[in-house]
Amino acid sequence: MKRVSANPVFRALADPTRRSLFEELTRQGEQTVHALTRYAGVSQPAVSKHLTVLKRAKLVRHRREGRETHYRAQPEALAPLVDWLEHYGAFWRDRFDRLEALLERMDP
Amino acid sequence: MKRVSANPVFRALADPTRRSLFEELTRQGEQTVHALTRYAGVSQPAVSKHLTVLKRAKLVRHRREGRETHYRAQPEALAPLVDWLEHYGAFWRDRFDRLEALLERMDP
DNA sequence: ACAAACCATAACCAAATGGTTATTGTTTGT
DNA sequence: ACAAACAATAACCATTTGGTTATGGTTTGT
Numbered sequence: 001m002k003r004v005s006a007n008p009v010f011r012a013l014a015d016p017t018r019r020s021l022f023e024e025l026t027r028q029g030e031q032t033v034h035a036l037t038r039y040a041g042v043s044q045p046a047v048s049k050h051l052t053v054l055k056r057a058k059l060v061r062h063r064r065e066g067r068e069t070h071y072r073a074q075p076e077a078l079a080p081l082v083d084w085l086e087h088y089g090a091f092w093r094d095r096f097d098r099l100e101a102l103l104e105r106m107d108p
Numbered sequence: 109m110k111r112v113s114a115n116p117v118f119r120a121l122a123d124p125t126r127r128s129l130f131e132e133l134t135r136q137g138e139q140t141v142h143a144l145t146r147y148a149g150v151s152q153p154a155v156s157k158h159l160t161v162l163k164r165a166k167l168v169r170h171r172r173e174g175r176e177t178h179y180r181a182q183p184e185a186l187a188p189l190v191d192w193l194e195h196y197g198a199f200w201r202d203r204f205d206r207l208e209a210l211l212e213r214m215d216p
Numbered sequence: 217a218c219a220a221a222c223c224a225t226a227a228c229c230a231a232a233t234g235g236t237t238a239t240t241g242t243t244t245g246t
Numbered sequence: 247a248c249a250a251a252c253a254a255t256a257a258c259c260a261t262t263t264g265g266t267t268a269t270g271g272t273t274t275g276t
Contacts, residue, residue, distance in 0.1 A: 152222085153226095156224055177223060177224090
């Protein structure tokens with residue numbers, strides 16, 4: 001598995017509006033910019049810019065369909081965050097270690 | 109366990125210098141501001157300000173000892189981040205669920 | 217007693233950030 | 247054909263952010 005810097009992911013998720021958009025896409029699935037704009041409570045350009053940031057962090061993908069653009073969450077992009085937690089979240093380390101060992105033995 | 113907003117934690121970890129300080133404290137244990145300043149490669153006031161931000165997110169604790177202040181990581185404060193991943197990192201959810209179930213059965 | 221060490225705070229600054237309105241390019245419906 | 251809908255970009259603005267140097271308050275070593 002390719003290792004990606006955690007930095008863009010942390011930066012992208014640091015903003016509440018952006019995190020809210022990602023959460024909404026995770027909960028409700030794919031949505032247009034229009035729908036997301038209604039949801040987010042900020043202007044459409046603001047939403048577009050936030051989506052661009054999320055896109056650079058690979059947290060969302062987009063799909064053009066006619067005049068509308070559909071965005072969907074790509075939660076695999078959270079992997080760097082999980083990796084980071086494994087390395088520096090000492091409190092969780094034992095948990096993760098045990099987990100990985102177990103999962104290893106479970107699915108070969 | 110008290111539930112804290114994930115926002116200060118995300119904000120605090122969004123900056124590379126701050127994340128680096130937290131990582132250093134996690135790896136090497138408790139350290140003075142002086143030592144951290146040598147490590148971070150920025151001025152001492154910059155380090156102090158970063159530590160203040162980390163402190164507000166509960167990611168570090170400090171202990172005055174004479175004229176020096178010792179800081180140490182408090183990785184339990186990463187809990188909101190883990191919680192958030194559990195809720196919105198759909199990709200990881202199964203993993204977490206299986207983990208928890210397994211750990212449950214392991215240590216009673 | 218006093219100079220030096222340690223750290224926090226103040227004052228300041230340039231750059232980044234998150235928002236806005238205006239505009240433009242497509243696509244769609246009539 | 248054309249007006250309206252959708253989304254991205256541009257231009258702009260206020261605030262926040264991350265850094266600096268300067269200063270002040272304790273504590274320590276001599």
